[in-house]
Amino acid sequence: MKKNTFYLIGGSIALALLVVFWYSVELHNPLFIEIAFIAGIALAYLARRKVTGIINDERDVKIGEQAMMRTMQVFWVVFCAFSIGAVMQILYVPTFPRPPAGSPPPILLGSRMIGYIQLGLLCLMIFLYVGFRIYYARKYGDFETDEE
Secondary structure, three states: OOHHHHHHHHHHHHHHHHHHHHHHHHHOOOHHHHHHHHHHHHHHHHHHHOOOOOOOOHHHHHHHHHHHHHHHHHHHHHHHHHHHHHHHHHHOOOOOOOOOOOOOOHHHHHHHHHHHHHHHHHHHHHHHHHHHHHHHHHHOOOOOOOOO
8 A cells, every 4th residue: 555545544543533532432431442542553553564665765755844844834723723712612601691500511511522623633634644745745746646
């Protein structure tokens, strides 16, 4: 398999782990996510061993550097915008009317979703990297065709 296929598999594993994490939280059982995380790392390791055509020349290093730099430039803007909104949501304290007795406070519901969205953003980072890697590989003339 080619490197870009491996990166897409890695992003898919991360998304699957996000779903398993959500399921574990819903069941209040951390064992599911712990086992899934170990299995995901094992799958990533096995997939990494199947990658062919690994060349570490200057062009490949340049493509990797450019892709990572652009990924971080885009991602920090998205992540900061989300974090500002999350802080605003956490700091919001309702004054009137008070929630009925026995209902969870609004902050807990919001902060629970914040964690899911942050994990989703980390998955987005992987897909951003793959996209920029494909773009810079084409730009610098080292595009790998992923037709297997």
